[in-house]
Amino acid sequence: MDRRHLSADTLVVGGGAAGIAAALTLAHQGLSVLLVERSSGLGGRAAGYACMATTRCRRCSACLVEDSALALRRLDGVEILLSTTIAAASRMADGYSVDVECGSTRSTWKVRGAILCTGFDAFDAAAKPLLGHGKLDGVVTTLELDRILKEAGDEGWSTQDGPPRRVAFVQCVGSRESREGRGYCSQVCCSAALRLAGKLAHLHPEVEITIFYIDLQLMARNVRSYHDELAGRIRFVQGVPGEIAAAPGGGLEVHHEDSGEGTSSTFDRIVLSVGMVPSPATEEIASLLGSRPGPYGFLEGGGPPVLAAGACTFPKDIPGSMDEAREAAARLATALRPARTVAGVDHG
Ligand SMILES: Cc1cc2nc3c(=O)[nH]c(=O)nc-3n(C[C@H](O)[C@H](O)[C@H](O)COP(=O)(O)OP(=O)(O)OC[C@H]3O[C@@H](n4cnc5c(N)ncnc54)[C@H](O)[C@@H]3O)c2cc1C
Ligand code: SF4
Ligand code: SF4
Incomplete structure (x- = not known):
């Protein structure tokens, strides 16, 4: 990640179960990640779920998200912007120019690919x-x-x-x-x-x-x-x-x-x-990055350089959302790899 030029290899929109899993996979593949989350914390819906253990663990997976968020925070090459949204995006020859907005502060980032993990309502x-x-x-x-x-x-x-x-x-x-x-x-x-x-x-x-x-x-x-x-x-x-x-x-x-x-x-x-149900915010962000609507107003999974994963593509549980996000991240990493020079530096 080059903070002088504000660029990252990849953008992940949404820091719920899917966004966290996507960012972890991208970072493990040596790609720098800008993760933009509109709320004040990571975890998405799962952050509001109570542990369902009774006499034993009932595998609700809520703690899986918490543990993954902790792991993500420890990784280098991942910039996490909370209370932040995407205000504008435009296609360039080698990626996207993306304006991110946190309160009244705006900054422009250059990214080469994106995964939308904006979840559900x-x-x-x-x-x-x-x-x-x-x-x-x-x-x-x-x-x-x-x-x-x-x-x-x-x-x-x-x-x-x-x-x-x-x-x-x-x-x-x-x-x-x-x-x-x-x-x-x-x-x-x-x-x-x-x-x-x-x-x-x-x-x-x-x-x-x-x-x-x-x-x-x-x-x-x-x-x-x-x-x-x-x-x-x-x-x-x-x-x-x-x-x-x-x-x-x-x-x-x-x-x-x-x-x-x-x-x-x-x-x-x-x-x-x-x-x-699909979130209206998802439609907005998807249209900015050129992602296509899928069944019932959810998003299509798409393909590099812009993919969608998790509950924004269709209802699914936490493990299913995380699996889909890892798969999308692996596809994006494969697509970006040939053009990559050195992990974590500006490609502009
Ligand atoms: C009642 C109910 C109970 C459930 N219980 C369980 C359970 O026990 N176990 C289980 O496995 N699954 C459960 N689920 C499903 C689980 O909630 C989802 O699988 C999971 O939350 C999907 O993760 P996600 O990251 O795709 O979406 P989300 O959890 O919705 O996260 C999306 C994130 O994206 C952010 N975001 C959205 N738009 C933007 C934007 N424009 N810019 C920046 N950030 C944005 C949101 O703030 C949010 O943090 C339950 C679902 C429901 C409805
Ligand atoms: S998966 Fe985690 S949060 Fe869910 S019941 Fe088991 S220990 Fe509790
Ligand atoms: S999971 Fe159960 S409650 Fe939910 S829509 Fe399907 S059948 Fe109905």
């Missing part, structure tokens, strides 16, 4: 007013529950009367809705709900947990066996309620089907399993 549960998020006390999203457990632990989840006794999870909120243009499965929310439910059951052996689902997406072997382990402890009900209302006697009431019969149940808390 969570579906906005308020867009489904019948589910009561933001209106009814006790309706939270999986991301909110994760953050509560991470930041305030068990106490953050309990009320002055103690921990909620009846908790329900509602799956597929914002996903698998063809008519809304979101016909895809978000891949990760069934395992996330299962781990959260397992964590609550571990913390509060007396809690009654119900999971309302369409069909459970539990591809990973460790998740499937966790489901089997929890099967006697958690009530799984096929069919998701379309409406949550305040129950006359207190709590939250839902009408649903159970074994083909219409019935209603009351809960103290309801957790909405929000899906993953």
